Amino acid sequence: MEKVNLAQKFGLFDEYWSPKIAGTLNGQHVKLAKLKGGFIWHCHEDEDELFLVVKGRLIIKLRDGDIELNEGEFLVVPRGVEHKPVADEEVHVLLFEPIDTLNTGNVQSELTKVDLDEI
Amino acid sequence: MEKVNLAQKFGLFDEYWSPKIAGTLNGQHVKLAKLKGGFIWHCHEDEDELFLVVKGRLIIKLRDGDIELNEGEFLVVPRGVEHKPVADEEVHVLLFEPIDTLNTGNVQSELTKVDLDEI
Numbered sequence: 001m002e003k004v005n006l007a008q009k010f011g012l013f014d015e016y017w018s019p020k021i022a023g024t025l026n027g028q029h030v031k032l033a034k035l036k037g038g039f040i041w042h043c044h045e046d047e048d049e050l051f052l053v054v055k056g057r058l059i060i061k062l063r064d065g066d067i068e069l070n071e072g073e074f075l076v077v078p079r080g081v082e083h084k085p086v087a088d089e090e091v092h093v094l095l096f097e098p099i100d101t102l103n104t105g106n107v108q109s110e111l112t113k114v115d116l117d118e119i
Numbered sequence: 120m121e122k123v124n125l126a127q128k129f130g131l132f133d134e135y136w137s138p139k140i141a142g143t144l145n146g147q148h149v150k151l152a153k154l155k156g157g158f159i160w161h162c163h164e165d166e167d168e169l170f171l172v173v174k175g176r177l178i179i180k181l182r183d184g185d186i187e188l189n190e191g192e193f194l195v196v197p198r199g200v201e202h203k204p205v206a207d208e209e210v211h212v213l214l215f216e217p218i219d220t221l222n223t224g225n226v227q228s229e230l231t232k233v234d235l236d237e238i
Binding site for chain 2: 001002003004005006007023024025026028030047048049050054062067068069072073074075076077078081096097098
């Protein structure tokens, strides 16, 4: 049982849109990701997804508007809701979601990541 | 679907050891709590519990030692592991755990909280 220091963990990787597993509990993962630029529109059929901004500013585009998340703010995107994360500048986010959640949800893409690294 | 600003939510209540529900996803709750002083020894038989320190310093006492959590650090306490949170000064924590998790786990106490408020 070891504590996780978020800043230390974010210092261990540079890739964007490549979530790392920082914790596992109750069938869920805590993931850390660096985001920059625009992701793809997608949804998760069976999983709700939490985005907590640790550093920077993240826009979650939704079909009916945008939600801006700054440091210390989180949003739960319910299953089935299409969304597109966009980061004008680098942003650090913490994600909570079920273990089998794919980053691109219902969309197969070159951005799809499987077998995520633990950090 | 509304975002949650942690600082704003922590400004809405003053009680210690009385977690509030700030989000629900995948059968889990995101809870916010203010802690000060020492809690009781307890464990959760069937639930892993995540403590993320948002502000301040929290000690998680374990039977084989203490773990100190500062702002931006989290710890997952696995099910069945006895623990006792202690905060010398006020600390703000985010908890992530299954919906039916009781704050005092396997111990019935005057500190046990049921029917938590949503904020």
